[in-house]
Amino acid sequence: xxxxxxxxxxxxxxxxxxxxxxxxxxxxxxxxxxxxxxxxxxxxxxxxxxxxxxxxxxxxxxxxxxxxxxxxxxxxxxxxxxxxxxxxxxxxxxxxxxxxxxxxxxxxxxxxxxxxxxxxxxxxxxxxxxxxxxxxxxxxxxxxxxxxxxxxxxxxxxxxxxxxxxxxxxxxxxxxxxxxxxxxxxxxxxxxxxxxxxxxxxxxxxxxxxxxxxxxxxxxxxxxxxxxxxxxxxxxxxxxxxxxxxxxxxxxxxxxxxxxxxxxxxxxxxxxxxxxxxxxxxxxxxxxxxxxxxxxxxxxxxxxxxxxxxxxxxxxxxxxxxxxxxxxxxxxxxxxxxxxxxxxxxxxxxxxxxxxxxxxxxxxxxxxxxxxxxxxxxxxxxxxxxxxxxxxxxxxxxxxxxxxxxxxxxxxxxxxxxxxxxxxxxxxxxxxxxxxxxxxx
DNA sequence: GGCACAACTTGATCCACAGCTTTAA
DNA sequence: GGTTAAAGCTGTGGATCAAGTTGTG
Numbered sequence: 001x002x003x004x005x006x007x008x009x010x011x012x013x014x015x016x017x018x019x020x021x022x023x024x025x026x027x028x029x030x031x032x033x034x035x036x037x038x039x040x041x042x043x044x045x046x047x048x049x050x051x052x053x054x055x056x057x058x059x060x061x062x063x064x065x066x067x068x069x070x071x072x073x074x075x076x077x078x079x080x081x082x083x084x085x086x087x088x089x090x091x092x093x094x095x096x097x098x099x100x101x102x103x104x105x106x107x108x109x110x111x112x113x114x115x116x117x118x119x120x121x122x123x124x125x126x127x128x129x130x131x132x133x134x135x136x137x138x139x140x141x142x143x144x145x146x147x148x149x150x151x152x153x154x155x156x157x158x159x160x161x162x163x164x165x166x167x168x169x170x171x172x173x174x175x176x177x178x179x180x181x182x183x184x185x186x187x188x189x190x191x192x193x194x195x196x197x198x199x200x201x202x203x204x205x206x207x208x209x210x211x212x213x214x215x216x217x218x219x220x221x222x223x224x225x226x227x228x229x230x231x232x233x234x235x236x237x238x239x240x241x242x243x244x245x246x247x248x249x250x251x252x253x254x255x256x257x258x259x260x261x262x263x264x265x266x267x268x269x270x271x272x273x274x275x276x277x278x279x280x281x282x283x284x285x286x287x288x289x290x291x292x293x294x295x296x297x298x299x300x301x302x303x304x305x306x307x308x309x310x311x312x313x314x315x316x317x318x319x320x321x322x323x324x325x326x327x328x329x330x331x332x333x334x335x336x337x338x339x340x341x342x343x344x345x346x347x348x349x350x351x352x353x354x355x356x357x358x359x360x361x362x363x364x365x366x367x368x369x370x371x372x373x374x375x376x377x378x379x380x381x382x383x384x385x386x387x388x389x390x391x392x393x394x395x396x397x398x399x400x401x402x403x404x405x406x407x408x409x410x411x412x413x414x415x416x417x418x419x420x421x422x423x424x425x426x427x428x429x430x431x432x433x434x435x436x437x438x439x440x441x
Numbered sequence: 442g443g444c445a446c447a448a449c450t451t452g453a454t455c456c457a458c459a460g461c462t463t464t465a466a
Numbered sequence: 467g468g469t470t471a472a473a474g475c476t477g478t479g480g481a482t483c484a485a486g487t488t489g490t491g
Contacts, residue, residue: 406477412459413478421481422456432480 007032007411016047016055018092020407023047031435032411034096039414043092046106050075059108061086 005013011025017033019042024032033039046056046066054068060075062085067075076085093105103109404410416423417430424430 404478406460409459409476409478411478413457413480416457416479418456418480420456421479422454423458423479425457428457434479 006408013047013052015044017042017044018055019043020411022407022411023053030096032414033094034435040095043094045092046090056090058087059090059106061088061108064108066090 005011005025005028006022007024007028011027013023013025015026015029016023017029019039020032024044029044033042033044046059048054048056048068048071049065050067050071054070056066057069058072059066060072063075072087076087088108091105093102097105099109413423415434417426417428417434418424418432419428419430421432
């Protein structure tokens with residue numbers, strides 16, 4: 001990745017979106033992440049000003065520069081003089097903050113020349129309606145809105161707490177980016193989502209600066225293997241298998257997961273039992289909690305009208321499922337009536353119920369997909385198989401296998417105009433514009 | 442228990458198009 | 467064998483439909 005925005009390729013990239021694995025300028029960041037409720041939940045952070053490719057993790061007060069973990073170590077871990085520099089952790093943000101809100105998130109915001117300037121130019125010209133988005137400015141739970149928690153005299157050696165996350169981050173040595181996590185911590189880094197009990201999506205809360213998609217993918221695949229088949233099988237896969245066998249097994253496990261969901265509820269018990277068996281292996285209780293909250297979709301099954309019954313959802317009770325629905329996407333889709341609907345007349349009760357049911361389904365589907373999505377870049381492929389091998393046929397996709405493999409395509413699709421859900425030619429009349437959400441007629 | 446119907450769930454399909462792969466020159 | 471151009475293929479999200487499943491009388 002270079003200095004230019006991954007999306008427009010024009011402006012200088014300033015922020016990094018982990019969910020999209022993309023470096024964006026402020027304008028595109030705002031456009032892309034205001035497209036829908038889910039994208040607004042993507043957590044972003046500053047881009048490392050040294051390597052311009054990794055998310056920044058600390059800001060050096062002395063040098064007034066934001067650095068990723070590797071650059072931080074290179075800058076401060078090797079020199080006795082620079083290791084005494086005061087550094088602040090940099091927190092993530094979500095939603096579509098204004099310049100003022102940026103300043104409140106990062107006290108040093110306006111100290112960044114390119115930021116302040118870009119902010120004036122870009123945010124000042126924003127056409128996106130900010131109404132209703134204030135609440136989208138949601139720092140990860142537990143996050144101090146001051147944004148940068150002071151970690152004066154950040155120890156260069158040893159452990160410290162990165163930002164407000166509850167994850168101890170070792171700074172003892174620079175991480176090799178392709179390095180797999182240590183076995184002992186394998187489940188922790190990607191599964192620990194402090195405070196997010198029922199979000200269903202863990203993507204946003206990581207403050208892991210050695211975050212790389214290869215690693216995540218491996219762990220997600222591992223997850224599917226864990227829950228789709230016996231644990232020993234997955235271990236065998238990692239020992240014997242390259243990625244190809246991994247992918248083959250992924251499909252199998254996905255199918256197995258589906259058969260669980262479609263079929264006998266009794267199977268849930270065994271799956272849940274597996275989860276319980278795994279839990280103690282996670283040293284961090286929050287990790288286990290997050291594991292349940294983020295990835296239990298294939299385990300908890302909904303058949304027929306069970307969604308209306310008192311069934312637990314992703315390991316939470318109906319009540320907490322209500323909390324789940326309170327997150328922005330759900331609240332919009334579940335609670336809101338379409339604006340053109342009359343306010344609950346008796347005659348429309350039936351259709352309202354019907355549309356609510358469809359909304360419920362769509363929300364569930366969206367959550368399910370989001371929970372297992374892994375973003376790749378068009379130019380970075382994990383394996384050099386052609387697409388046909390990765391997924392034999394568009395129509396033979398195993399259920400629950402939805403994975404976003406190409407972030408750039410997703411980004412395009414996210415902003416593409418549609419008519420009744422179908423893409424329309426550029427310039428044609430459309431009835432849905434994800435960017436402006438206005439009608440063309 | 443079996444039937445009919447309503448309500449609900451869910452997979453398949455469609456669209457445009459950028460970017461990738463394959464093939465031929 | 468290496469390069470280039472053209473053709474074909476793939477994947478992306480939302481709306482819609484139809485088929486399947488479940489609940490009720």
